Each structure stands twice: as C-alpha cells, then as structure tokens.
Amino acid sequence: MTAILVDTLTKRFGDFTAVDGISFEIPEGEIFGLLGPNGAGKTTAISMLSTLLEPTSGRALLNGIDIIKDQDGVRKEIGIVFQDQSLDEELTAWENMDFHGRLYRIPKAIREEQIDEMLRLVELEDRKDSLVKTYSGGMRRRLEIARGLLHEPSILFLDEPTLGLDPQTRNHLWEYIQSLNRRKGITIILTTHYMDEADRLCDRVAIIDRGRIVAMDTPGNLKSQVGEDVVSITSPDAARIADRIRAPWILGAEQYDGQVIIRLRSAEDHLLELLSLIGGDGHTIASISIRKPTLEDVFLHYTGREMRHEEAGATDRMRMMMPRRS
Structure with missing residues (x-):
C-alpha cells in the first residue's frame, strides 16, 4: 500500500520556485531519503508534506489523506523530529513527553x-x-524521536536527525531508526547531508536540486549508474585534464577543487593507459587513487559542488506539530 503519494507538487515564493513539480510514491514501511544541497528545496518539500506550508499547485496524499483538504487528519498520521532542538530544557524527559501527549489529547x-x-x-x-x-x-535526539512517536504516527519525518553528533552516537541512532522501522513498520522520510547515513538507512533516495528531483532509486542502483570505478587525480592541471581526456572506456570526467574525478569500468585494466594519456599531454599528477563509487559521487555527479543559498523559509521552523482545536 502507498503511504505517501506526491503528484507535481509545487511551491513558489513570488517569482522564486522553491519546489518545481516533484512527483514520487513511497510504499508503507520504506525508509526514503531526500537529499540535496542547500537551497535545493528539500525543506520546503517536507514543510508542505507536514502541512507547515500550503502548496502553490499539485497534490499530496499521506495514507490517502489530502494535505490541503484535511490538514488535521494528516497531522494525526505523522510525527516530526526537527533539525533544531524543540525540547523544553527546564522540564524532565517525562514532562516533555506528557506535554506532547496532552496536545494530542491522548487519554x-x-x-x-x-x-x-x-x-x-x-x-x-x-x-x-x-x-x-x-x-x-545524543540523549536529546533519542528523546525527540521518542516524543515524535508518542501518538503512534504511521509516518515519521526525520530532518537531519544526527547533525552535529559524534560518530559513535550517530551509529547508535542509526540502529534505533532501523529498529523502529523493523519493529513498528513506520514509513520514514529522512533528510540528511551525511551520504553514509543515507546509504546505510535508506531503501531508496531522491536527489533534489533547484526544486526538481534529478535522480531517484536505491543507493546501490544509483552508484552503479555513476560507473563501476572512480579514479581521483589531484593535479594543478585538473581543469584541462577533465576537458580533454577522452577514451572509449571513460564514462565521464569532472573537475572539483583541483581534482579530476574519472568514471570508468575496470580501472585496473586501464590504469597504465590512463596515465599515458595524461602524461602524454604534459600534465602533472600530484596523486592518484582508485575506489568504488559512493553515494557522495552520485550526489556530486547530479548536483555539482558549488555552494548554494539557503532555501526560502528554511530557517522558519515551527517548534512542534499539533492538531487544531475543533
């Protein structure tokens, strides 16, 4: 059964289009990653799905409930863990949970x-x-996840859940998220800038850039689309190498910050030939490495590496979601 259906969802702020006609479906129980650079539109998309923002056009259904026609119904179905802390530090953990439960009128x-x-x-x-x-x-993030689950939502939004945490705590939280998904069958939408996090947790990921979904598949399939092997070459001539290097077995070459990222199959078989091509043109090589592609390679392939501005409304976060009074 489909938990989330998004159909040409669009949000404009004046002349600026933050989300530009995105469409996707998420089945029940899936962990779905939404990845994108700053300003890509992912926070705006999440804000529309969680009823914080009203779409300009398009539609979305959460468990069959329309995000425009029945916002209270949607809010009863979802839990949210915001990137920014929204706990009351002067209350105990139990008091924070109790306050949240009262807002949802849980007996x-x-x-x-x-x-x-x-x-x-x-x-x-x-x-x-x-x-x-x-x-x-780490304890605060765990408490926020517990609070988001208190009213037994079937869909959970996690916005950068491990941001700023040390590796050990991050790994611990990953285990909690996977356990929640397995034990309770909760559908999870996860936004993150940690590619290893998305790779480990997500059944599928969508990469959003400039308001549009530019790629969507399982992490494994996306990595295979980039190429079998990745050769990274550091060189003062990186831009010229990326522009000029050509061979039938080279799938692509891109330049980032003084490095040439070359995608090819069977790198070991072509390494000497590759070095001969570069050296034959008189280019200098400072270092070279070979590895399998990562989700970060996929991300950079589709979005580039330039810095982006923050998306409209990204800093205007609500502290918590609650049903409206009738």
Missing part, C-alpha cells in the same frame, strides 16, 4: 503507558525524571 492512562514504552524503546527510562538540560546531544 491519561494510555498516555502514561505509551510514555513509559517510548522511553524504554530509546533506553531513557532510567533518566525520565532528569531535566533535559542535563542530557547529552
């Missing part, structure tokens, strides 16, 4: 049972009475 007996269950799930039951200001960064 007291059910609310208290679910709070205990969620705190056990993220291994914070022993610290439930501690003030949040005494928590580490």
Whole structure:
C-alpha cells in the first residue's frame, strides 16, 4: 500500500520556485531519503508534506489523506523530529513527553503507558525524571524521536536527525531508526547531508536540486549508474585534464577543487593507459587513487559542488506539530 503519494507538487515564493513539480510514491514501511544541497528545496518539500506550508499547485496524499483538504487528519498520521532542538530544557524527559501527549489529547492512562514504552524503546527510562538540560546531544535526539512517536504516527519525518553528533552516537541512532522501522513498520522520510547515513538507512533516495528531483532509486542502483570505478587525480592541471581526456572506456570526467574525478569500468585494466594519456599531454599528477563509487559521487555527479543559498523559509521552523482545536 502507498503511504505517501506526491503528484507535481509545487511551491513558489513570488517569482522564486522553491519546489518545481516533484512527483514520487513511497510504499508503507520504506525508509526514503531526500537529499540535496542547500537551497535545493528539500525543506520546503517536507514543510508542505507536514502541512507547515500550503502548496502553490499539485497534490499530496499521506495514507490517502489530502494535505490541503484535511490538514488535521494528516497531522494525526505523522510525527516530526526537527533539525533544531524543540525540547523544553527546564522540564524532565517525562514532562516533555506528557506535554506532547496532552496536545494530542491522548487519554491519561494510555498516555502514561505509551510514555513509559517510548522511553524504554530509546533506553531513557532510567533518566525520565532528569531535566533535559542535563542530557547529552545524543540523549536529546533519542528523546525527540521518542516524543515524535508518542501518538503512534504511521509516518515519521526525520530532518537531519544526527547533525552535529559524534560518530559513535550517530551509529547508535542509526540502529534505533532501523529498529523502529523493523519493529513498528513506520514509513520514514529522512533528510540528511551525511551520504553514509543515507546509504546505510535508506531503501531508496531522491536527489533534489533547484526544486526538481534529478535522480531517484536505491543507493546501490544509483552508484552503479555513476560507473563501476572512480579514479581521483589531484593535479594543478585538473581543469584541462577533465576537458580533454577522452577514451572509449571513460564514462565521464569532472573537475572539483583541483581534482579530476574519472568514471570508468575496470580501472585496473586501464590504469597504465590512463596515465599515458595524461602524461602524454604534459600534465602533472600530484596523486592518484582508485575506489568504488559512493553515494557522495552520485550526489556530486547530479548536483555539482558549488555552494548554494539557503532555501526560502528554511530557517522558519515551527517548534512542534499539533492538531487544531475543533
């Protein structure tokens, strides 16, 4: 069954088009990654799907519920963990959870049972009475995930969930996210700038750039589309090498910050020939390496490496989502 259906969803701010007719479907239980450089439109897309912004045109259904016609219905189906912290540091973990449950009008007996269950799930039951200001960064992220799940949403939005955390804590949170998906069958949309995170967690990823989806597939398929091997050459002549190097077995060559990234199959078989081509033109090579393509190679292939401006409205985040009063 389809959990999320997006059909030509568009958002304009005056003359600026932040999201330009994107379409995709996400089945129930999938972890779906939304990747893109700053200003690409991913935050605006998430804001529309979570009813923070109203689309200019197009439509989207979450579990069959229209994001424009029934916003309260959508909000009951979703949980959100924002990139920016939205916990009250002067309250305990249990009090933060209880406040959230009251906003969703969860009856007291059910609310208290679910709070205990969620705190056990993220291994914070022993610290439930501690003030949040005494928590580490990783503990706070775990608490925010628990809070986002308190009202039992079927769809969870995770916006940069491990941003700024150390590698050990990031790895721990990855395990929690995978466990949530396996145990509860929750559909997850994840935005991240960590390519290894998307590669490990996501069943599929969509790369969005300048408001449009430029690639979408499983991480493995996307990496295979870039090429079997990647040869990275550092050279003061990188731009000229990328412009001039040609051979039937070279799939592509791009230049980034003094490096030439060459995509080819069976790099070991063609390495001497490649060096001969570059050296024959009198170019200097400072270093050379061979590796298999990564999701970062895919990302750079489709989006380039230039810096982008922040997308419109990206810093205007709401603290938390709640159903409207009738």
